[in-house]
Amino acid sequence: MENNEGLRNVIYDIEGLLDGFLLSGVSVIGDSTLREVNRVAVSCDKLGLKEGASMLFKLEESLKRKRHTLNFDVDEVVKSIAVLGSYVSLVKGKMKGI
Amino acid sequence: MDSKDNFLSKLKSYILSINDEYLIGVTNKGIFNRASKDLNSGAVVKITVEEASIKCELPDGNVCSINEDIQAFKCSCPSRSICKHTVMSYIYVKQHMEEIFKGDSTLKEISNEEKKVSQKQEGFLPDYSELLNINLKSIKTALGDREFGNLVKRMEFGLKADIKEGALLQVEFDGEETVKFISVKGEEKKDISIKDSSIVNNSLCSCKSKELCRHKAEAVIHYGLYKGTIKKEEVIALINKDRVISKEALESCIKEVRKTLEEIYFTGLARIPESFLDKLEQVAIICHSGDIPSMEKKIRALQGKLKLYINKNASFSVEGFRYLLQRIYILTMAMENCSDEKTLGELMGEHKSSYYEIPPIELTAVGASKWTTESGYEGTTFYFTAEGFNRWFAYTLSRNSSYDKKSSYNREACPWGVAYDIESFSKAKIKLINGKVNGDFRLSSSESSKGEVIGVTDILNIYLKDKTFSLWKDLFSSVSKNYRLYFNEREENDDLFLIKPTKFGESSFDKIQQLFKMPLYDEEEECISIKVKYSSHNKKLIEKLERMERMKNYPFMFLAKVYLGETGLKAVPITAYYKDGTLVNLTI
Numbered sequence: 092m093e094n095n096e097g098l099r100n101v102i103y104d105i106e107g108l109l110d111g112f113l114l115s116g117v118s119v120i121g122d123s124t125l126r127e128v129n130r131v132a133v134s135c136d137k138l139g140l141k142e143g144a145s146m147l148f149k150l151e152e153s154l155k156r157k158r159h160t161l162n163f164d165v166d167e168v169v170k171s172i173a174v175l176g177s178y179v180s181l182v183k184g185k186m187k188g189i
Numbered sequence: 190m191d192s193k194d195n196f197l198s199k200l201k202s203y204i205l206s207i208n209d210e211y212l213i214g215v216t217n218k219g220i221f222n223r224a225s226k227d228l229n230s231g232a233v234v235k236i237t238v239e240e241a242s243i244k245c246e247l248p249d250g251n252v253c254s255i256n257e258d259i260q261a262f263k264c265s266c267p268s269r270s271i272c273k274h275t276v277m278s279y280i281y282v283k284q285h286m287e288e289i290f291k292g293d294s295t296l297k298e299i300s301n302e303e304k305k306v307s308q309k310q311e312g313f314l315p316d317y318s319e320l321l322n323i324n325l326k327s328i329k330t331a332l333g334d335r336e337f338g339n340l341v342k343r344m345e346f347g348l349k350a351d352i353k354e355g356a357l358l359q360v361e362f363d364g365e366e367t368v369k370f371i372s373v374k375g376e377e378k379k380d381i382s383i384k385d386s387s388i389v390n391n392s393l394c395s396c397k398s399k400e401l402c403r404h405k406a407e408a409v410i411h412y413g414l415y416k417g418t419i420k421k422e423e424v425i426a427l428i429n430k431d432r433v434i435s436k437e438a439l440e441s442c443i444k445e446v447r448k449t450l451e452e453i454y455f456t457g458l459a460r461i462p463e464s465f466l467d468k469l470e471q472v473a474i475i476c477h478s479g480d481i482p483s484m485e486k487k488i489r490a491l492q493g494k495l496k497l498y499i500n501k502n503a504s505f506s507v508e509g510f511r512y513l514l515q516r517i518y519i520l521t522m523a524m525e526n527c528s529d530e531k532t533l534g535e536l537m538g539e540h541k542s543s544y545y546e547i548p549p550i551e552l553t554a555v556g557a558s559k560w561t562t563e564s565g566y567e568g569t570t571f572y573f574t575a576e577g578f579n580r581w582f583a584y585t586l587s588r589n590s591s592y593d594k595k596s597s598y599n600r601e602a603c604p605w606g607v608a609y610d611i612e613s614f615s616k617a618k619i620k621l622i623n624g625k626v627n628g629d630f631r632l633s634s635s636e637s638s639k640g641e642v643i644g645v646t647d648i649l650n651i652y653l654k655d656k657t658f659s660l661w662k663d664l665f666s667s668v669s670k671n672y673r674l675y676f677n678e679r680e681e682n683d684d685l686f687l688i689k690p691t692k693f694g695e696s697s698f699d700k701i702q703q704l705f706k707m708p709l710y711d712e713e714e715e716c717i718s719i720k721v722k723y724s725s726h727n728k729k730l731i732e733k734l735e736r737m738e739r740m741k742n743y744p745f746m747f748l749a750k751v752y753l754g755e756t757g758l759k760a761v762p763i764t765a766y767y768k769d770g771t772l773v774n775l776t777i
Contacts, residue, residue, distance in 0.1 A: 106508065109511055110507045110508065110511060112454065112457075113453075113454065113457070113458055113507060113510065113511050113514070114457055114458050114459050114507060115457045115459060116454060116455055116456050116457025116458075116459075116460065117454055117455060117457075118455050118456065118457070119457075165451040165454065165455050166447060166451055168454070169447070169450055169451050169454045169518065170518065170522075172454065172515070173450075173514070173515040173518035173519055173522075174519070176511060176512070176514075176515035177515055177516075177519050180512070180515075187669070187753060187755075
């Protein structure tokens with residue numbers, strides 16, 4: 092039951108992150124956001140959401156890379172966000188018993 | 190053999206093939222009886238055999254030329270259609286065959302064979318096998334994509350054809366047109382084009398069309414289905430077969446869509462300019478011209494949501510917007526990686542908005558709901574069931590209320606010429622003639638459609654298979670089945686159910702969230718909740734539900750929209766049904 096609560100919180104956190112990216116855009120990503128992505132990724136990993144964790148780590152990497160490149164690949168980030176969002180929807184569906 | 194002999198031999202086999210029933214079929218009983226009577230009263234017809242016709246001089250002075258094609262008659266009387274004189278001529282020739290065809294040398298040679306044929310024809314054995322050899326593709330080409338699409342939709346809808354094979358092949362579409370085929374000795378090759386088919390060219394349709402009309406093509410297909418030479422799936426498959434999916438066009442559309450999504454994610458919703466709405470419009474048009482209706486629909490939905498955000502409308506949700514964005518992106522990925530043409534066609538979707546004519550249908554109204562939209566429209570949707578259909582039919586009355594705040598649409602006229610008010614219309618049994626429906630089973634208000642009230646809805650017997658539930662676990666599996674669909678478009682009104690609660694719980698009103706709640710239990714004590722958020726539009730609904738509880742006057746069934754919420758199923762009722770046979774529309 093506790094695990095379920097933890098899972099719910101992590102899903103809530105991922106959705107919060109995704110909503111944040113959508114609202115403020117990925118052109119400006121602060122340190123705190125990157126730290127938050129890393130924290131959620133670690134939580135995911137602990138809960139057994141391995142796929143989610145790897146996607147979040149990958150997203151963190153891509154966002155970090157943005158700071159040191161002029162040829163920022165937005166498509167890669169958008170793809171990660173879309174796939175991660177769909178993954179979250181699937182997890183939520185499973186939690187509802189679908 | 191010269192051309193005259195040739196003509197006579199053709200005419201003879203034709204004359205042998207026709208009988209009274211046939212002549213009545215190509216004209217009518219009145220003309221046939223008149224012609225027979227005139228001929229039997231001792232009239233003498235003067236016959237002259239010409240190169241390619243037989244000239245008949247009738248006692249009333251009219252001259253009629255006939256040949257082996259009854260439609261190609263020529264008569265001196267002013268009638269444009271087959272007249273009494275033509276029928277008289279054919280009957281006379283049939284009665285005096287021995288005299289007229291005695292000089293036909295070829296006939297003498299094959300007299301024995303002819304005799305057999307003649308004997309056979311006494312019992313009249315018409316041959317319509319040519320109709321079964323018509324190439325389906327030629328029907329599509331002759332009718333055009335749109336008309337053929339309508340034909341297939343009507344077939345899928347369950348159009349019934351009454352087929353009678355006799356001297357004439359009569360295909361009657363229930364309450365609609367009748368097509369009559371005349372057995373003509375035509376080509377015996379396989380795979381002939383509908384335009385080259387002599388049977389089709391000589392056929393008669395009650396729509397009076399002399400050319401190939403939809404009814405004739407429909408009759409050919411239904412005859413094939415009746416004989417088992419065509420399968421429904423073959424006809425349906427023809428619709429998508431010719432859809433040419435251009436990889437390049439698809440790729441450029443996908444590229445454009447992705448670029449737009451990237452722009453949104455790069456800039457961020459908070460800083461997106463209003464002009465971006467135009468950009469989305471452009472992308473929607475690109476998808477439309479690229480023939481990707483599913484994507485176009487989603488882009489337009491995105492545009493609608495963005496408009497809400499820009500207008501600072503409270504109903505906007507970031508989550509909903511994000512969910513739509515990710516669905517669009519995943520759809521582009523799926524289309525990009527799809528190698529199967531059929532699946533790709535399904536992913537691209539189809540334009541569903543076109544309405545097609547349906548045969549007369551009896552509709553049972555089961556309720557109506559009033560609604561308003563953020564964009565300023567208000568209206569009423571009526572829901573119907575029809576026997577043999579496991580789906581909801583819907584008709585919507587809507588109007589823009591932005592200019593006129595004082596609503597008067599309750600007094601608005603009902604469709605199809607039915608002189609009822611909205612309340613009575615929502616519980617009437619209606620026979621709809623010349624109705625039109627679209628792919629989502631939405632009924633059209635077309636002026637040609639006529640409705641006739643044939644009774645009142647029998648409340649106690651309202652039922653729709655797969656949509657009526659008294660056990661919530663079954664309802665849950667049905668609702669969640671719809672939620673599993675990711676790419677495929679969901680059916681319209683797939684969230685509309687008839688639910689039968691056994692027990693009603695105590696209602697409550699959450700003052701903070703402004704939410705009215707009422708638990709409904711099934712016989713296994715499982716619970717789903719009626720949840721209605723308070724708004725000026727929902728005020729009436731909440732009041733009616735509260736009164737229901739106060740008076741302890743609970744219905745035995747609800748028509749309700751059922752959703753999957755965070756904590757289980759939630760229902761928003763539309764109509765309540767009582768055991769005494771009353772129906773209450775809760776939102777009106």
